Amino acid sequence: MANSKLFCLLPLLFIAAVVLTTQTAMAIIIPSVNPIGYNCSNFRNYTINSKYPNNVDKLLGNLASESPINDGFSSGSAGQYIDKVYGLALCRGDASNTSCKSCLDYARTAIRQFCSNNQNGIIWYDSCLLKYSEYDFIGKIDNVNKLYLSSPSPVRNRRGAFLQKRDNLLKQLAVKAAGQKSFYATEDVKFDESVNMYGLVQCTRDLSGEDCRKCLNGAIAELPKCCRAQRGGRVMGGSCIVRYEIYPFYN
The missing domain is CATH 3.30.430.20 (Gnk2 domain, C-X8-C-X2-C motif)
Structure with a gap:
């Protein structure tokens, strides 16, 4: 298995947000189709019979569904042995259930596009983040992924x-x-x-x-x-x- 790391940052979105929001008295959370940034690591050429990609899809779908009804946060895992994947989803504390769900739906689609052959991935939006990994990171501070x-x-x-x-x-x-x-x-x-x-x-x-x-x-x-x-x-x-x-x- 070869290792590689991909990092993408979209600062112009943040600059645009500064320009637009300075003219408003109240912030309005509107999920964006484009992420602020993402990070993919541990490239892997999956075999045809590998269950890991399907487990990632299953887990991200569960997280996107559970987080909005769980005060904007959920974590969990899917699969077993070498195909087990861990993940979490977090929505910003002031996001409504609808905004939270929309943001995470965008996030799970985008992260599978950007990190389709990676065992670890994280994606940030203005009102949510979504993360998965082959490693059990639940309950541990992430000192690696930073934007x-x-x-x-x-x-x-x-x-x-x-x-x-x-x-x-x-x-x-x-x-x-x-x-x-x-x-x-x-x-x-x-x-x-x-x-x-x-x-x-x-x-x-x-x-x-x-x-x-x-x-x-x-x-x-x-x-x-x-x-x-x-x-x-x-x-x-x-x-x-x-x-x-x-x-x-x-x-």
């Missing part, structure tokens, strides 16, 4: 104060989310007279509260890699997500 996005516009004044406000906001949200059943938290704070800052954090619910907080704090610590003093940014992983903006993007 970094940032606004094209930097903060021009009081950068130090902006970064301190951003980090304090997200760290407070990490504590809040880790202590809640939903593993999801949002909040906005005033930066100055004309600018508010909005933050969102979320973990997959297969983690413990302690690991949720650890994952979020790790993601916050990575913000300087992608976002420096940009007006908005996010770190999206396989186990948690952190995001901040200067416009409202959640409900």
Whole structure:
């Protein structure tokens, strides 16, 4: 079996989202046909009789159906022995059941197109993520799959104060989310007279509260890699997500 890794990032979608949403007072979650990004690994030429692809399809279908009626999250497995596959699905905490289902339906179709011959795959949309693997990752922090996005516009004044406000906001949200059943938290704070800052954090619910907080704090610590003093940014992983903006993007 040969190993290979494919990574795709679509930052222009994020830039477009920044431009469009700055003009709105309330975020509206509309599932996009196009993913923000995806990651495929462990290329495998399946034999004609291999059950692994069918098990992937079965599992992703189950996750897409179960998550919307389970508060936006589900995990599980399908198959056995060398053909066993593990997976999870997560919808953003403010997504409706309908938006959650639509997003995951797009995700399961797209990930099978992008990662059709891969044993591991993850795909991110604005309002959901979907992941599968040959390895049992359930209950473990994913430190491998990461996606970094940032606004094209930097903060021009009081950068130090902006970064301190951003980090304090997200760290407070990490504590809040880790202590809640939903593993999801949002909040906005005033930066100055004309600018508010909005933050969102979320973990997959297969983690413990302690690991949720650890994952979020790790993601916050990575913000300087992608976002420096940009007006908005996010770190999206396989186990948690952190995001901040200067416009409202959640409900």
